[in-house]
Amino acid sequence: MNSSVRAIKVSFDQESMRVDLSDGRMLSVPLAWFPRLLRASAAEREAVTISTRGLHWEALDEDISVAGLLAGRGDQTRPRSRQAAE
Numbered sequence: 001m002n003s004s005v006r007a008i009k010v011s012f013d014q015e016s017m018r019v020d021l022s023d024g025r026m027l028s029v030p031l032a033w034f035p036r037l038l039r040a041s042a043a044e045r046e047a048v049t050i051s052t053r054g055l056h057w058e059a060l061d062e063d064i065s066v067a068g069l070l071a072g073r074g075d076q077t078r079p080r081s082r083q084a085a086e
């Protein structure tokens with residue numbers, strides 16, 4: 001992947017996130033890939049910060065890289081085990 005490709009715009013509908021890239025491509029991914037975004041309100045989703053590396057939602061503690069989106073990866077966090085939560 002060309003490292004200069006970056007997100008330039010992010011938008012949402014009820015079921016998906018659309019990311020417009022600097023090279024003219026448009027990606028659409030299901031919100032189900034990112035549980036924090038799926039559960040977020042529309043206002044929380046719109047509070048995205050776009051950087052050269054990807055997308056960040058401060059209030060949701062969510063970071064999504066452009067490289068990950070292009071590779072078809074969804075949420076990479078692992079749920080904490082029940083034992084670790086205790």
